[in-house]
Every structure is written in structure tokens, then in C-alpha cells.
Amino acid sequence: MKYIIVLGDGMADEPLENYGGKTPLQMANIPEIDRLAKLGRCGQLVTVPASMHPGSEIANMSVLGYDVSAVFEGRGTLEAASMGVKLEEGDLALRCNLICIDGENIKNHSAGHISNEEAHELIDFLNEKLGSERVVFHKGVSYRHLLVVKGGKKQLACTPPHDVPGKPYKNYLVKAKEAEAEDTADLLNELIAKSMELLPEHPVNQKRKAAGKDLANSIWPWSPGYKPQMPTLKEMYGIEKSAVISAVDLIQGIGVYAGMDVIKVDGATGLYDTNYEGKAKATMDALKNHDLIYLHIEASDEAGHEGNVELKTKTIEYLDQRVVKYLVEETAKMDEPVTIAVLPDHPTPCATTVHTKDPVPFIIYKPGAEPDGVEAYDEFTVQKGSYGLIHGADFIKALLED
Numbered sequence: 001m002k003y004i005i006v007l008g009d010g011m012a013d014e015p016l017e018n019y020g021g022k023t024p025l026q027m028a029n030i031p032e033i034d035r036l037a038k039l040g041r042c043g044q045l046v047t048v049p050a051s052m053h054p055g056s057e058i059a060n061m062s063v064l065g066y067d068v069s070a071v072f073e074g075r076g077t078l079e080a081a082s083m084g085v086k087l088e089e090g091d092l093a094l095r096c097n098l099i100c101i102d103g104e105n106i107k108n109h110s111a112g113h114i115s116n117e118e119a120h121e122l123i124d125f126l127n128e129k130l131g132s133e134r135v136v137f138h139k140g141v142s143y144r145h146l147l148v149v150k151g152g153k154k155q156l157a158c159t160p161p162h163d164v165p166g167k168p169y170k171n172y173l174v175k176a177k178e179a180e181a182e183d184t185a186d187l188l189n190e191l192i193a194k195s196m197e198l199l200p201e202h203p204v205n206q207k208r209k210a211a212g213k214d215l216a217n218s219i220w221p222w223s224p225g226y227k228p229q230m231p232t233l234k235e236m237y238g239i240e241k242s243a244v245i246s247a248v249d250l251i252q253g254i255g256v257y258a259g260m261d262v263i264k265v266d267g268a269t270g271l272y273d274t275n276y277e278g279k280a281k282a283t284m285d286a287l288k289n290h291d292l293i294y295l296h297i298e299a300s301d302e303a304g305h306e307g308n309v310e311l312k313t314k315t316i317e318y319l320d321q322r323v324v325k326y327l328v329e330e331t332a333k334m335d336e337p338v339t340i341a342v343l344p345d346h347p348t349p350c351a352t353t354v355h356t357k358d359p360v361p362f363i364i365y366k367p368g369a370e371p372d373g374v375e376a377y378d379e380f381t382v383q384k385g386s387y388g389l390i391h392g393a394d395f396i397k398a399l400l401e402d
Contacts, residue, residue: 001366002338003292003399004283004327007063008319009056009248010301010348012360012379016309024300024313024350025361025378030320032328033342033363037377040340040365043387045395047345047360054355055160055223056301057250059345064258064294065236065396074154074225078253079146082262085138087227092152092184094221095250096137096145098122099161100214101196104168109161109305110143112214113271118204119143122216129198130191140249141270147221149188153181156188158222162305163354174221188221195219232259233292237400243286245279246270246296260294261286270298272315276322284330287338297323304348312350337367341399342377359389364399 013023047059049069057075061068076093087093098119100107111119123139131137138146159172173192176185196218199205205215233239244255245263247270252262265282267275274297283295297319303312324342331338343362346355361382372386387398 002287002290002334002336004287004331004338004340005063005292005294005399006319006324006327006340006342007060007294007296008300008316008342008344009296009298010304010346010355011316011319011344012347012358013304013312014347014349014351014356014358016351019309023379024309024316026380028313028316028320030316030377032320032325034376036324036328036340036342036365037363037374037381039371040363041369041372041387042361042363042374042377042382042385044359044382044385044389045343045362046357046389046391048357049392050357053160054346054357056248056345056355057223057254059355060251060254060296062392063343063345063395064233064254065393066230067393071228071230072225073228075223075250076146076148077225077228078257079140079144079249080138080148080253081256082249082252083138083140083146085146085148087148088150090151090226092149092154092224092226094147094149094158094188094224096147097161097220097222098143098145098216099218099220100216101169101218104170105166106161106164106169106172106220107214108165109220111216112208113302114143114208114216116142118208119145119216121204122199122202125202126195126198126219130194135187135191141247143216144249147191147219149184152184152187152224153178154224154226155181156185156224158224160222161220165353169218191221192219228257230257232257234259237396239292239400241290242292242294243290244294244296245282245286246294246298247274248296248298251294251296255294261290271302272299272311272318274299276318277326280323280326283327287331287334295323300344301348304350305353307350307353309350339364339366339399341365341395343395347379362387362395
């Protein structure tokens with residue numbers, strides 16, 4: 001048996017009053033995923049421990065079967081792995097967004113989804129102006145970058161910028177949880193302040209301003225941690241060869257620590273215009289010499305953060321028609337049976353535009369297994385599924401069981 005996990009990031013939602021009380025999943029035309037629900041077995045999965053923040057890093061690690069509270073060390077450390085940045089002992093890694101601040105308020109977490117080319121120019125500029133032996137910026141994708149502080153302390157209260165759109169940025173500056181971290185908090189807040197002085201005048205932002213685009217006029221560091229001690233999927237579950245396909249540094253970094261091969265696809269953007277077909281084909285190519293493929297599609301999450309119901313619904317339909325349909329057709333031609341799972345990592349409701357901890361709907365389709373009577377796939381139909389409500393590592397155990 002081989003396995004494909006299709007992860008539609010942030011795909012789950014809440015009923016929308018202006019749309020007849022339906023969710024984007026309920027409104028989307030998804031015949032292929034619905035058919036998998038009919039042929040497979042369904043349930044709900046709690047991906048975020050009650051004591052933790054519902055970040056994609058927590059939720060995706062949970063889907064892959066990690067005891068997140070035991071091994072999680074911050075988002076920055078995972079993204080460092082995907083970038084090939086080697087963390088030494090005492091190196092504090094933080095995710096570093098380029099964000100747009102309008103007046104005193106955070107306008108958005110993504111600097112208007114700034115391009116790689118523009119962002120890389122700005123990160124190089126920040127390294128030149130603010131970098132030192134202690135402080136180094138590393139270039140990532142679009143608005144998502146990395147900040148490493150040598151000798152930094154991780155006892156910090158940092159706020160993800162996508163959680164506070166429209167809120168005064170000064171209310172969410174870095175705070176030390178313990179006295180020993182005060183110097184680190186002061187340093188990070190100083191870097192934010194200096195970036196706000198430097199970035200608006202940079203030619204990249206002057207061009208964006210002239211074009212009526214959101215400025216990348218501040219950095220925003222968050223999710224601090226040190227190099228994590230994570231067992232591999234082989235060590236935990238005996239999965240010999242696995243691979244991850246994602247446009248997102250964070251997910252690739254989880255894959256590195258999980259011992260998975262990281263497969264990059266041309267045209268994979270992490271947005272609604274991503275190369276769906278390319279990712280689906282890469283999944284089937286990789287399945288020839290891997291036992292498990294984790295196919296991560298970011299688009300629905302970004303649409304949820306934008307509060308764009310129509311776009312979110314469209315991204316779900318793209319997942320159905322441009323990814324799942326192909327995978328179902330191609331796996332049916334294989335000599336070896338393939339189990340296919342479909343699920344989000346967490347909800348990103350369009351009404352609130354922030355992640356929640358609510359359970360997510362999942363399908364596990366195993367060729368030859370008895371269906372459980374669920375007729376379609378959404379947040380509510382799966383509640384009648386035979387798996388019921390399960391938690392964390394129970395999902396991958398259910399996926400792998402005979």
C-alpha cells in the first residue's frame with residue numbers, strides 16, 4: 001500500500017450568513033472529493049492542542065503524527081531547515097514577515113503579497129543596513145523570511161501578524177516573558193522601528209506606491225525557537241520513504257526534520273494561481289519511489305486570510321478538478337493500491353480571517369475498505385463518519401492501519 005495526503009491549507013470554514021448559512025466547502029462544486037467521501041470513511045480531526053496557538057506549523061505537524069507540544073520549537077526553525085540555513089547552538093530563529101502598516105495599524109501580513117524579486121531586494125537591503133555578527137536576515141518566499149539572532153532568548157511573547165489585521169501595531173510589539181529575554185525583545189523591537197524608517201524610501205516601495213500597491217514598510221518577527229529535536233516519520237511510524245510537495249518554506253522545513261524528500265515544483269506559488277497540475281503530476285512521479293506523499297496546497301488559506309469567499313470557494317474547486325481528479329485517475333492505473341486522504345490543517349474562516357482550533361473534516365479512502373455512508377465532503381457531513389472525532393496522531397495511525 002502507498003499513501004497520498006492531500007492537504008488543503010485552511011480549507012475548512014464556518015457557516016456564512018450572507019451565503020445562506022453555507023461554508024465555502026458546501027458551496028464548492030467538488031464531485032471528485034465528494035466521490036472519495038462516498039467510497040471512503042470520514043471523520044473530524046483535532047489538529048491543535050488546547051494549550052497551543054492554531055498555527056499552520058502546529059496543525060501540519062499534528063497531521064503528520066507528531067506530539068507537537070513535546071517537539072515544537074517555533075516556526076522560524078522549521079523554515080530555516082527548508083532554506084538550508086544551519087542553526088548553531090544558541091541561534092534564535094524567527095519567522096520574519098514583510099508587512100504593510102497603514103498609519104498606526106497593521107494593514108496586512110503579506111505586504112500585499114509582495115513578489116519574490118521585490119522582497120529579496122528588500123531583505124538584502126535590510127541585511128546591509130541592520131545586519132551584524134549577531135543579526136542575520138535570510139531570504140524566503142514572497143513576504144515570508146527568516147531572522148536569526150545569535151544568543152537570542154526565546155522566552156518572548158510575539159503575535160502572528162495575520163492574527164491582528166487592522167489593529168495598532170504598537171499593541172503587539174515583542175514582549176519578554178522572563179527577565180533574561182528583555183534584551184532580545186528590545187533588540188527585535190528596535191529592528192522593527194528601524195525597518196519602518198528605512199523601508200518606505202527604498203526604490204521597491206516607491207515603485208509600489210506609484211502603482212497603488214501596499215508597501216512592504218515594516219518587518220514583523222514572530223514564532224521564536226531553537227533547533228528542534230524531531231524524530232523522523234521512519235522512526236515514528238516505519239514509513240521508509242516519504243516526500244513533501246509544497247510551495248511554503250514552513251511545510252518544506254517540517255519535511256526536512258521529518259526525514260522526507262522535499263520536491264519543488266516550478267510555478268508553485270503558495271497562492272490561488274499556483275501550478276496545481278504540476279504539483280499533482282509531481283505527486284504521481286514521486287509515488288513511484290516513495291511510500292507516502294504529503295501534497296500541501298496553500299491557496300485556500302490565503303483566500304481565507306483575505307476574507308474572500310468567492311476566491312476560497314474557487315480554490316477548493318481547483319483542488320478538486322486540477323489535483324484530486326488527476327490523482328484518482330492515475331492511482332487507479334497502478335498495480336499497487338494507494339490510500340488517499342483529503343483534509344485541511346485548520347479552518348481559516350473568511351468572516352474572521354484568522355485560524356481557529358475547530359476540528360477539521362477528513363476523508364481516508366482505502367481501496368477495498370467498507371464505506372461508512374457519508375455522501376459528500378464538508379464540515380458537517382463528516383460528523384456522521386465512522387472515525388468520529390479523533391485527535392492528532394490518531395489520524396496518521398488510521399491512515400496507515402491495514
